[in-house]
Amino acid sequence: MKDADVSRQIQQMIRFIRQEAEEKANEISVAAEEEFNIEKLQLLEAEKRKIRQEYERKAKQIDVRRKIEYSTQLNAARIKVLQAQDDAMGSMKDAAKKGLLRVSNDKKVYKKLLKDMIVQGLLRLREPSVLLRCRESDRKLVESLIEEAKKEYSEKASMQSPKISLDDRVYLPPPPKNGAVDSHEPYCSGGVVLASEDGKIVLENTLDARLDVIFRQKLPEACKEAPVRLNNITAI
């Protein structure tokens, strides 16, 4: 029975080897399935997170882009309104400038205005000696008004009559041509510029300068006022 024993032992060993292998294989298989599931979940979660973050970023970009776009358009809209306001103001000022032409073309009215502007200038400067500059077309008129203005100044200021030198070399610009108040050429609608003898103090008392000052100071007020209250506004 020795051969039989050997044969039996060999068969037993063979079975054992196979059994071990199959157990090992089974173990690997079970572990593999576990790893499969874990791996899959982890990979999928990581991938989804990546994708989600990507799309969150893109969505955020849409939002930012939309806000920028709206902000840009809102800004453009505001500028448009401001431009319309500016245009409206410009129209009124142009209309007023044209009105100035009518004023200076009215000889009687303009004569008085000119004298009053000279007197006012003298009162403001309170200088013993004054240089006066006017439009060339106003020269004769101004010459005819100087003595009267000096006298009026003396009375009002209780001061000695000042010396007034009419600048006969440099004149203020001429009236606007063809009533073109929007041209870029310098023009003067009327009035005078007075300066102290040393030239350090200059008072610009032209219709245009007065309009500029009043436009900046009074127009915002005027636009807030109800129309019926305009008549109650006291003069400057």
Add this chain to the structure above:
Amino acid sequence: MDPFKGQGGIQMLLIAEQEAQHIVSNARNLRTQRLKQAKDEVEREAAQYRSHMEDEYQKLISENTGSSGSNVKRLEEETDAKIKNLKKSTSKISSEVVDMLLKYVTNIKT
């Protein structure tokens, strides 16, 4: 011991051992395949998920385009209305304002 029988026995054991190695080796290969399968499935499911997100994203773009359009339209309408009102009120007071300006310009206090 019979040399033939001994040789045969050893041979059988070697064969069994090899087969065992194959069994284990196959299991390991299947494991590797399974892991690769996991990656493949993840790629497939991720692609589906991405496709879903892309659809949502495109929907979002459409909505924003629509709302942007209506926002722009509303903004334009509001702006035009403001400007229209401005022109109306300006034309109402324009001549009065101009007269007032001229009044100030020509009212010279001395």
